[in-house]
Amino acid sequence: MTDLERALADIAEVRERLGHVQRFRGYSALAAAASGIFALVAGAVQLLLVPHVQTLQQGHLYFAIWFVCCAASVLVNYGAIAHWYVNDATARDRWQTATVGLSMVPALVLGAIFSFALLRANLFEFLPGVWYGCYGVGLFASRTMVPRAVVPIAAAFMIAGMALLFAPAAPALQWWVLALGFGAGQLAIAFIIMRERTV
Numbered sequence: 647m648t649d650l651e652r653a654l655a656d657i658a659e660v661r662e663r664l665g666h667v668q669r670f671r672g673y674s675a676l677a678a679a680a681s682g683i684f685a686l687v688a689g690a691v692q693l694l695l696v697p698h699v700q701t702l703q704q705g706h707l708y709f710a711i712w713f714v715c716c717a718a719s720v721l722v723n724y725g726a727i728a729h730w731y732v733n734d735a736t737a738r739d740r741w742q743t744a745t746v747g748l749s750m751v752p753a754l755v756l757g758a759i760f761s762f763a764l765l766r767a768n769l770f771e772f773l774p775g776v777w778y779g780c781y782g783v784g785l786f787a788s789r790t791m792v793p794r795a796v797v798p799i800a801a802a803f804m805i806a807g808m809a810l811l812f813a814p815a816a817p818a819l820q821w822w823v824l825a826l827g828f829g830a831g832q833l834a835i836a837f838i839i840m841r842e843r844t845v
Contacts, residue, residue: 674726682832688715689825753784771815779807
């Protein structure tokens with residue numbers, strides 16, 4: 647091994663250790679799993695109440711179902727982060743908690759603004775793409791603090807969002823589109839967080 651190769655290997659090891667130290671330990675696997683379950687329940691509710699979105703009234707009901715799901719998920723996850731912040735003993739942990747809490751806020755706020763703008767224009771078919779895309783961007787914004795395995799999930803959310811923005815209205819608004827993606831995605835994130843805690 648040459649001196650250059652040894653130096654590069656040392657740098658890679660330092661970066662790996664710094665990344666491990668920097669990683670935020672306050673993400674709640676339980677909160678992520680709860681969010682996934684909320685999405686599955688919301689999908690079931692949509693299937694029962696509005697399986698096909700064809701009228702303005704149905705579009706508004708669709709929006710209400712998924713907006714309540716999103717609000718519940720935000721409350722549970724930010725509640726978990728707030729609990730971690732209150733119980734943190736060190737300044738570094740508190741700084742990390744505040745950083746993580748703020749990293750997703752721009753994506754969430756932008757997603758909410760786009761959502762209400764689309765609701766006002768009755769353009770319901772663009773909502774799933776906006777929600778997937780904004781959530782993926784938010785996850786990617788906190789990529790340095792989440793387990794590394796979450797990054798491909800963030801990329802999948804962004805890709806799904808882009809695809810859904812160009813999808814026909816009928817398939818995009820099916821009950822399983824958001825239920826499957828957010829349900830499976832959040833449950834996968836919960837599993838990743840839980841697995842990292844045991845390492």
